[in-house]
Amino acid sequence: MSNQPIIQVRDVAKYYGDEPALAGVSLDIMAGEFFSLLGPSGCGKTTLLRMISGFDVPDRGSISIDGVDMAGVPPNRRPTNMVFQSYAIFPHLSVAQNVAYGLKRLRLGRVETKRRVEEALALVALEGYGGRQPHELSGGQRQRVALARALVMQPKVLLLDEPMSALDKKLREQMQTELRRLQRAVGITFVLVTHDQEEALLMSDRIAVMFNGSIAQLDSPEGMYRRPVSRQVASFIGMMNFLRADIASIDPSGATVNIEALGSALLPGVSVGKPGSATIGIRPEMLTMLYGDHATAERVFRGKIVDTEYYGDLTLYQVRIDDTATVVTVSMRNTAGRPILQAGDRTRIGWGAESLVLLDPLESAK
Amino acid sequence: MDQSQRAPGGLIFYALVYLLFLYAPILLLPLFAFNDSAVIALPLSGFTLRWFDVLWDTTALHAALYNSLIIAATTSVLSTCLGILAARAAARYPIPGKRGIVGFIMVPLVLPEVIVGISLLVVLIQLGMSLSLWTVIMGHVLVCTPFSVAILGAAFNNMDASLEEASMDLGESALGTFRRIILPLAAPGILASMLVAFTISFDEFIIAFFLTGTDATLPVYIWSQLRFPARLPGMMALGFLMVLMSFALLLTAEYLRRRSSRLISGDEAEGASLFFDAASGMR
Numbered sequence: 001m002s003n004q005p006i007i008q009v010r011d012v013a014k015y016y017g018d019e020p021a022l023a024g025v026s027l028d029i030m031a032g033e034f035f036s037l038l039g040p041s042g043c044g045k046t047t048l049l050r051m052i053s054g055f056d057v058p059d060r061g062s063i064s065i066d067g068v069d070m071a072g073v074p075p076n077r078r079p080t081n082m083v084f085q086s087y088a089i090f091p092h093l094s095v096a097q098n099v100a101y102g103l104k105r106l107r108l109g110r111v112e113t114k115r116r117v118e119e120a121l122a123l124v125a126l127e128g129y130g131g132r133q134p135h136e137l138s139g140g141q142r143q144r145v146a147l148a149r150a151l152v153m154q155p156k157v158l159l160l161d162e163p164m165s166a167l168d169k170k171l172r173e174q175m176q177t178e179l180r181r182l183q184r185a186v187g188i189t190f191v192l193v194t195h196d197q198e199e200a201l202l203m204s205d206r207i208a209v210m211f212n213g214s215i216a217q218l219d220s221p222e223g224m225y226r227r228p229v230s231r232q233v234a235s236f237i238g239m240m241n242f243l244r245a246d247i248a249s250i251d252p253s254g255a256t257v258n259i260e261a262l263g264s265a266l267l268p269g270v271s272v273g274k275p276g277s278a279t280i281g282i283r284p285e286m287l288t289m290l291y292g293d294h295a296t297a298e299r300v301f302r303g304k305i306v307d308t309e310y311y312g313d314l315t316l317y318q319v320r321i322d323d324t325a326t327v328v329t330v331s332m333r334n335t336a337g338r339p340i341l342q343a344g345d346r347t348r349i350g351w352g353a354e355s356l357v358l359l360d361p362l363e364s365a366k
Numbered sequence: 367m368d369q370s371q372r373a374p375g376g377l378i379f380y381a382l383v384y385l386l387f388l389y390a391p392i393l394l395l396p397l398f399a400f401n402d403s404a405v406i407a408l409p410l411s412g413f414t415l416r417w418f419d420v421l422w423d424t425t426a427l428h429a430a431l432y433n434s435l436i437i438a439a440t441t442s443v444l445s446t447c448l449g450i451l452a453a454r455a456a457a458r459y460p461i462p463g464k465r466g467i468v469g470f471i472m473v474p475l476v477l478p479e480v481i482v483g484i485s486l487l488v489v490l491i492q493l494g495m496s497l498s499l500w501t502v503i504m505g506h507v508l509v510c511t512p513f514s515v516a517i518l519g520a521a522f523n524n525m526d527a528s529l530e531e532a533s534m535d536l537g538e539s540a541l542g543t544f545r546r547i548i549l550p551l552a553a554p555g556i557l558a559s560m561l562v563a564f565t566i567s568f569d570e571f572i573i574a575f576f577l578t579g580t581d582a583t584l585p586v587y588i589w590s591q592l593r594f595p596a597r598l599p600g601m602m603a604l605g606f607l608m609v610l611m612s613f614a615l616l617l618t619a620e621y622l623r624r625r626s627s628r629l630i631s632g633d634e635a636e637g638a639s640l641f642f643d644a645a646s647g648m649r
């Protein structure tokens with residue numbers, strides 16, 4: 001990965017009727033990075049990808065790839081290649097002919113073409129499959145053919161539109177790991193469209209979360225998970241407890257907030273926003289159930305378990321905080337010797353101010 | 367619940383009578399084609415191949431056959447080319463008033479051929495054109511193109527648009543994509559369209575009757591021979607051969623059409639007999 005942007009999207013908008021499918025999106029994608037566009041169905045991910053690949057034309061704004069403005073450049077002359085959601089394997093051509101499809105125009109000669117095709121098939125672990133017909137392949141193998149067919153062109157950017165959505169869970173997880181390994185191996189910039197937050201967190205160097213045709217947040221997986229900027233992003237990525245709060249004061253040491261059921265806390269380093277009402281988020285795994293009377297934490301509250309969900313490796317508890325109506329979700333790993341508590345049991349929960357997230361700080365100014 | 371649906375007896379009887387009514391006249395053809403008698407009447411009087419020899423020796427018939435083959439071959443190519451253009455445009459491009467335009471192309475399917483024949487004749491005479499094989503070809507292209515559009519429309523509509531995009535994405539031009547992806551995938555449909563158009567044109571009588579000049583087509587020739595009772599058994603033999611050929615061509619076409627939709631969409635053709643229905647509706 002370098003710090004050189006390979007794709008620059010500037011204020012790109014697309015309207016279908018009066019509805020914006022994209023409402024002025026700007027972003028830079030760096031050379032060699034694994035970049036994901038993540039968002040719910042209909043938020044404009046495919047639309048943006050198709051504009052980068054040249055299949056759709058923006059109504060406004062510009063896209064440049066490797067420093068060249070792409071306005072008016074058709075898909076067949078862009079340094080991008082695409083892996084389609086349906087894979088779009090040519091049904092009348094063998095696997096090898098599919099992979100060699102784009103090479104034909106380069107007139108490399110038979111020997112070189114064959115070498116490159118075999119190299120590409122080896123890259124996706126399909127050695128020896130060149131002679132197969134597409135209908136003789138499984139879903140996962142078809143996807144690999146689509147990958148090989150795109151990679152053999154040695155594009156500057158590989159675009160992938162939900163390439164894993166047609167695979168079953170097991171195969172999907174396997175392909176996610178392989179795709180990540182492949183991207184590191186070839187060093188090509190990957191732009192992945194997905195609506196699966198785990199997939200995005202697992203694979204990406206950076207993620208852009210989109211809602212309604214705009215980018216809500218652009219961050220690393222860790223940054224996205226730890227410091228979501230809005231309630232919408234926070235609830236889209238992982239689980240989050242939302243608590244009402246008042247910002248009492250903001251000074252250089254941080255923001256002092258009064259949180260419902262938890263009391264007052266100092267959020268170090270928070271300097272955006274104004275005094276007023278706000279939303280505080282805390283992840284279920286940042287709340288720790290304290291076993292035994294001597295265990296302690298920076299801050300502690302007492303509560304009663306109202307529900308228990310057992311997932312094998314972890315357990316989710318719904319805990320009602322004493323003297324309030326507030327129920328929070330607590331996630332605990334089921335490590336050796338830890339009992340599974342049941343509804344009705346009383347418990348103590350530890351937490352720390354550093355794991356609180358101030359959400360929509362600008363919203364709270366209103 | 368799991369009792370399979372069975373047609374009531376009356377309905378089966380009706381279907382049998384219907385089929386008999388439809389095909390009995392055709393079944394009479396081979397009967398009299400091989401019958402050793404110059405009179406078309408029962409009872410049969412013995413087996414002979416003599417009427418086929420008669421066909422072999424009639425040179426006027428050969429000229430008519432030659433004309434019909436030329437017309438049918440040219441018509442099948444022209445109407446299939448027009449069909450490719452129209453069906454492709456209808457399948458891919460957002461044309462304003464598309465449904466109306468396609469409907470307009472399909473109109474000759476339901477127009478009485480007498481009307482088409484007479485109108486074309488009037489127009490051609492007004493234009494001062496003389497009647498020839500070409501005028502028949504024009505008329506036949508008019509009635510065959512709707513069939514081509516229907517067959518090819520199915521082929522193009524079922525094609526996954528992302529295949530074309532994938533081809534463009536891999537650096538191929540629009541023309542190259544058409545040649546390397548669209549044509550091969552549509553090839554069975556194209557062949558089917560050519561066979562159907564050929565068969566329709568080869569058998570067509572009314573338009574040919576109005577628009578031929580001095581060069582009769584095969585059906586027109588047959589019609590002209592019906593005035594001579596002695597020629598009847600020969601015409602029976604000829605009719606028998608034509609029926610055989612039509613069946614062979616249409617069966618091949620249907621086979622190709624199904625193969626094409628299997629190739630393109632990976633499953634069995636829906637509306638299994640799209641053009642058979644249309645074709646029988648036209649007779």
Ligand SMILES: Nc1ncnc2c1ncn2[C@@H]1O[C@H](COP(=O)(O)OP(=O)(O)OP(=O)(O)O)[C@@H](O)[C@H]1O
Pocket residue numbers: 016020021039040041042043044045046047048195
């Ligand atoms: N050709 C089109 N005509 C009209 N509206 C369209 C068209 N293509 C997309 N849209 C609309 O634009 C919006 C964004 O569509 P897009 O396909 O980019 O969504 P997406 O984020 O890829 O969703 P998904 O996860 O379901 O694939 C949607 O509201 C969609 O209805």
Ligand SMILES: [Mg+2]
Pocket residue numbers: 045046047
């Ligand atoms: Mg999409």
